[in-house]
Amino acid sequence: MNITIEPGASALLDALHRAGFAAYAVGGCVRDSLLGLAPHDWDLCTAARPEQVMELFGEKQCIPTGLQHGTVTVKRDGRLYEITTFRTEGSYSDGRHPDSVAFVPDVREDLARRDFTINAMAYSAEEGLCDPFGGQEDLARGVVRAVGEPLRRFEEDALRILRLYRFAARFGFVIDETTEAAAKQLAAHLDCVSVERIEEELNKLLSAPKPGAYLEPEVLAFVLPELPPDYLSEAREIIDALPAGGEEVTTRWAALLLPLGEDGTRKALKRLKCSNAVIDGVSTLVKEKAPRTPALSLQAKRLLGKYCLHTVRQLTALWSALRPERKDEFTALQKEAETLTAQSACCRVSQLAVNGRDLMAAGVAPGPGLRRALEALLEEVITGRLPNKKAELLAFAAKFSAA
Numbered sequence: 365m366n367i368t369i370e371p372g373a374s375a376l377l378d379a380l381h382r383a384g385f386a387a388y389a390v391g392g393c394v395r396d397s398l399l400g401l402a403p404h405d406w407d408l409c410t411a412a413r414p415e416q417v418m419e420l421f422g423e424k425q426c427i428p429t430g431l432q433h434g435t436v437t438v439k440r441d442g443r444l445y446e447i448t449t450f451r452t453e454g455s456y457s458d459g460r461h462p463d464s465v466a467f468v469p470d471v472r473e474d475l476a477r478r479d480f481t482i483n484a485m486a487y488s489a490e491e492g493l494c495d496p497f498g499g500q501e502d503l504a505r506g507v508v509r510a511v512g513e514p515l516r517r518f519e520e521d522a523l524r525i526l527r528l529y530r531f532a533a534r535f536g537f538v539i540d541e542t543t544e545a546a547a548k549q550l551a552a553h554l555d556c557v558s559v560e561r562i563e564e565e566l567n568k569l570l571s572a573p574k575p576g577a578y579l580e581p582e583v584l585a586f587v588l589p590e591l592p593p594d595y596l597s598e599a600r601e602i603i604d605a606l607p608a609g610g611e612e613v614t615t616r617w618a619a620l621l622l623p624l625g626e627d628g629t630r631k632a633l634k635r636l637k638c639s640n641a642v643i644d645g646v647s648t649l650v651k652e653k654a655p656r657t658p659a660l661s662l663q664a665k666r667l668l669g670k671y672c673l674h675t676v677r678q679l680t681a682l683w684s685a686l687r688p689e690r691k692d693e694f695t696a697l698q699k700e701a702e703t704l705t706a707q708s709a710c711c712r713v714s715q716l717a718v719n720g721r722d723l724m725a726a727g728v729a730p731g732p733g734l735r736r737a738l739e740a741l742l743e744e745v746i747t748g749r750l751p752n753k754k755a756e757l758l759a760f761a762a763k764f765s766a767a
């Protein structure tokens with residue numbers, strides 16, 4: 365079994381080997397390589413102590429990211445590599461972080477502290493794959509299984525419960541039965557995990573190709589207690605019908621939180637310490653209801669009057685997932701919005717051929733009446749009763765202000 369190690373990582377491993385230290389690529393990069401996927405980063409582990417790593421590569425190339433945990437980040441060819449000293453972890457009294465770590469000489473001991481067998485493999489060109497827990501076989505079978513005794517591993521660090529569903533969802537794997545039973549049994553321990561980490565995990569879970577089956581009610585009850593329990597089975601299908609990927613996660617959040625309404629959605633996301641951009645994005649999607657009438661062009665213009673094209677695309681995707689029988693209609697609505705945008709069709713007051721100053725010059729009084737006049741003009745234009753031309757608009761505005 366050969367893995368092509370990325371050149372930068374390979375050069376760092378060579379340097380460690382030449383200096384006499386055992387060193388391997390480890391974790392996600394090995395897992396992804398074995399799956400035939402391109403790893404997004406290459407983490408290395410070594411018997412060298414952090415200070416030895418820093419001495420070998422020079423302080424200038426090194427960022428002491430987590431010295432007490434044994435991690436040094438090394439810069440090479442403009443890329444960053446985490447090099448972590450083989451370590452074991454002491455007891456976990458807070459259900460999340462080890463009380464102490466101890467550096468050890470053997471990579472196998474380091475692999476034993478890792479969460480799942482598919483994440484607990486190391487590789488070097490010289491020694492090949494080091495896989496003491498059957499990670500390669502689990503990858504081939506498509507199984508996520510805890511390293512060691514699942515109950516103990518989730519008790520040590522409850523975040524692993526969410527990581528379990530996240531990795532299973534990402535690869536479409538099944539979850540080992542004993543591992544899943546332990547995860548459900550200890551789900552209440554997720555109260556040890558910070559909301560920031562929970563949000564991060566939920567985002568990754570919701571970005572998976574088809575996360576529906578992995579939205580486990582017995583686990584979500586502890587991280588999203590706001591959700592009505594019987595809604596999840598419905599949400600699963602809707603979420604799976606939505607496009608996947610990190611960019612699309614807003615729409616999936618909206619599908620998940622839909623029954624909470626706009627206020628409930630804002631509150632739940634605020635509790636999870638989401639950014640204001642995310643809170644606004646998701647709650648907009650939750651609030652806006654699908655139009656009832658099929659007046660395509662007008663509906664598209666009304667949406668573009670309120671939202672950017674990107675949000676309109678998210679809305680039409682969400683409505684298609686919610687109402688699959690109207691999918692064609694919403695697809696057409698989206699196409700229309702794209703066409704109108706490409707044509708720079710007038711959908712907003714700011715796109716009218718006249719502005720407030722033009723209207724005042726034509727005798728409309730400043731103040732709220734001016735705003736109302738502009739909005740009345742926009743309504744005439746988007747319904748097609750008036751062309752978006754200065755002369756016609758001014759003529760209409762004169763009537764408006766006289767009335």
Ligand code: ATP
Nearest residue numbers: 390391392393407477478479480483484521523524
């Ligand atoms: P990704 O592609 O999502 O980054 P990854 O496998 O690299 O996947 P990371 O969260 O970056 O995942 O962690 C790197 C490695 O560290 C994991 O593969 C795993 O071996 C180990 N690890 C990370 N978090 C934990 C944890 N909470 N408990 C045990 N081992 C962990």
Ligand code: MG
Nearest residue numbers: 391392405407
């Ligand atoms: Mg990683």
